Amino acid sequence: MESVKHINKRAVASMGILALLIVLSFFISLNMGYIRIAPIDVIKVFIGAGTEENQLVLFDFRLPRMVIALLIGAGLAVSGAILQGVAQNGLADPGILGINAGAGLAVVLFIFFVQGTSSGLGMLSIFVMPLAALAGGMLAASLIYALAWKKGVTPVRLILVGIGINAAFGAALIIFQLKMNPRDFMQATIWLSGSIWATNWKFVVAMLPWIIILIPYTFYKARYLNVLSLGDHTAVGLGAAVEKERRILLLTAVALAGSCVAMGGGIAFLGLVAPHLARRIVGPKHEMLLPSTALMGALLLLVSDTIARNILSPSEIPVGLVVSALGAPYFIYLLIKTN
Amino acid sequence: MNRKVKSAIILNLLLCVILLVSACSTSSNTSTASDNASTSETTETTQPTERILEDAMGNEVEIPANPQSIIASYLEDHLVALGVKPAAQWSIADGTSVQNYLQDSLNEIPTIPSDLPFEAVMSFSPDLILMDTAGMVEGDKYEQYSKIAPTYVVASDEDNDWRKKLLRIGEVLNKSDEAKEVLENYDLKAKEAKEQLEQEIGTKPVAILWVTAKSIYVPNVNLSSGAVLYGDLGLTAPQAIQEVSETGTANWNALSLEKLAEMEAEYVFIVNGKGVTKDELLQDPVWAGIPAVKNGRVYEYDKQASWLYTGAIANLQMIDNVMESILK
């Protein structure tokens, strides 16, 4: 008992540190950008005494994007953690369920056929593209689940079918992409690389319900994840309704990742790396793992997006590329170090 | 165990609440910011010449009376044609790559990245932003750009009709007469060139080939440089280019090399992006059967020339290129 308590305390403390780091990077990120704003002016803006220009930069350009980054980061990371638990495979991430490929194909089709003709839909028109992405992601995920179904779904089969469907969507994607005019092609490429393109408060509002409902729900389901990640036989032995819980958790992961991909494009590696980093800090128990994964993902994406905005300033690079460039070396380091 | 779960849940609920609160408080601040902006705009409306125009997306845009600092990325051709200097010009790769063919007029204009980041746009303090297509403001970016300056979207999609664009921009910049004049002059010049070419080469087929490292592209006969040569100048397209245009919807479509070898073109314009010289290229036996190659009627232009662009200036330069090559 004593040791359990100790670990628990340590985990909570690490989460506190993570939260502090988020706050810290939040303020650093707020201060960084092509238009230089001195920290003192930032504070002035927050107490309502800033110039109109600074207010515009901070509240309309930087803040909504940062908040979206935090939400997407948390969502993708938790989705990854769920999938790694459910698939009993440390290499699972939302991309494996075809969410990125499905959403990507939907967006490419949207840019190819629809773009520019949807302005008649009024308020709804700005959500057409994210909704298309969401629908595409969901479709791909259900296709994979259906094809992997054979008197139940085994993790290995899920992963294998995922690889196959991903390849099929990727092939369809390249056919359409190659027929595009150069600027549409570029728009599609940037989306596919993962870039936070939805950058205003309307999207924050649209995104928020998914995150604040689904993430706490997964915390509530944490103990089932603990059981499921022990493997099917153990799980059945412990009396878990394996298939039902697995389906619910998968659905949650898909909904989380789908909403994130709709707003942030095909960000790879985050759902893979964040749970690993969190696991190294707080251990494998999902009650602690899921919250710290959420914090870790939010932190990683915020930092990556700050880099993406500033490294080649004034032009920007897709944040997904920064995440891969940071995540892959860490992954390689893990590979070299672990036995 | 239970306490652990509880504390975790509480911590995260707290986090969510903090996020929620910060989001709400900032959004209320936003609305005051935009209120400020709109009041400052209303003071300007008292000026008599300010107009409200509807753009391609159906936005009502307040166009300032006499815009001084305009950002019109990738629309610079039209601005130059109308004698207007933009505040910044389209560029990629840290401003090292610009629209070369316009540099006679845009030489000293600073560059802006082609993806138009908000803060980069803002740093030029524009008083009017012209957007080429609706795709550039996808994701409700329109709202954010219009907080920097009135933003007018010129075309709803990848619209290749440069005449319409020029007229619209003329209307926005209060230069409709100038725009019409540009078109008249262009049509006059094209007509003269067309007559001369008709006498010189008649209906002999003329091909435009954009040569890259691995593939060869031909323009759709109704788009891009195809529209200039086959439309405005009335030249005849080879069979293969007509065939490709029937189904190829992009400005430029890849041509099968077998079709290239069979092409009956008497004149060939090469837009060279391949990295080999024209002579090396023509030594390739695949090219040897083309009549233009046999008769030495192959003319080469760099891909930095105006051939891959569209607009009054680009097209006039293309016509000059054609005339100097064929009537030489």
Added chain:
Amino acid sequence: MIKKASEMQQENSTTEEQKQERVASRPLVATLILFAGVAALFFGLGASISLGAANIDFKTVWEGIFQFNPDLTSHQIIQELRLPRALAASLVGACLAVSGAIMQGMTRNPLASPSIMGITAGSAFMVAIAFAYFPGTSHVGLMIWSFAGAGIAACIVFAIGILSKGGLTPVKLALAGTAVGALLSSFSSAIAIHYDVAQDISFWYAGGVAGVKWVSIQLLLPIAAFGLIMAFTIARSITVLSLGDDVAKGLGQRTAHVKVLGIIVVLLLTGAAVSVAGTVGFIGLVIPHITRFLVGMDYRWIIPCSSILGALILVLADLGARMINPPFETPVGAITAMIGVPFFLYLARRERRGL
């Protein structure tokens, strides 16, 4: 996590070993495949040379090959476009299938294919650099860049495998390949987007064997021939290695030696294939499976049969690329995916066998 993955691997391999003891090789079937395959390949090559965007009747095709007259356009099309294209398709198909077979044999991972070595990503990285910083590099120049990129990526992956604590295990190699691939492709995407060359790069990779010239064949042929011969010579050792490291060591094999040779072969074959034809997926993954299903577990049969079947499939897929939507070319990678994905799904759904 790595521990878990390797556990999974071990689980798989034990069942595979049991299977290997049961399933002997089938030399008779294999010989049949070799003869029928070669015949079918000749037939495919003939079709590939006879059919295309330009309408050329069979008599002219025959004359174009055997009584070549450089003044005739149709003969030039046969000689300069269709012959090199058909030959390149068969060579690339053979290279990819054989390197896939070696990867799967060495790593004992049925999902191993050349792309997980990070080779394609490495080649794309260097091609992106060439497009961005040396615009106007010639076709042959780009092939060399691409081959160099493939080599660099494979070396990095290999070095990571050696440097890591547990030594050079197949799982490690696969994981390192994935990570290095992700890293390199993030760099190349950033370069492509920043310098606005993304579409050029995509066209280069989706191009398949469409624009192949004799000069490409001249570069491809010696590397491919050397690689294939090497593959045939190490086939026996690969069979032993596919029984597992411990078994192989017990049989007195110097496993590290074989692995290094195997990786060099994979690098040569895949690097050559990618630099000529861009990304052509699924051949390296699916063909070895089909071959193993037909001829059993002996790599002395698997490797030659894979090379014939791989060549055959790619020649047919390339023919499809031309004929599906004329006069446009469909990316050949999309066609191999159309063939490969259903088969792959079928394998994935089979209970614990095959995959």
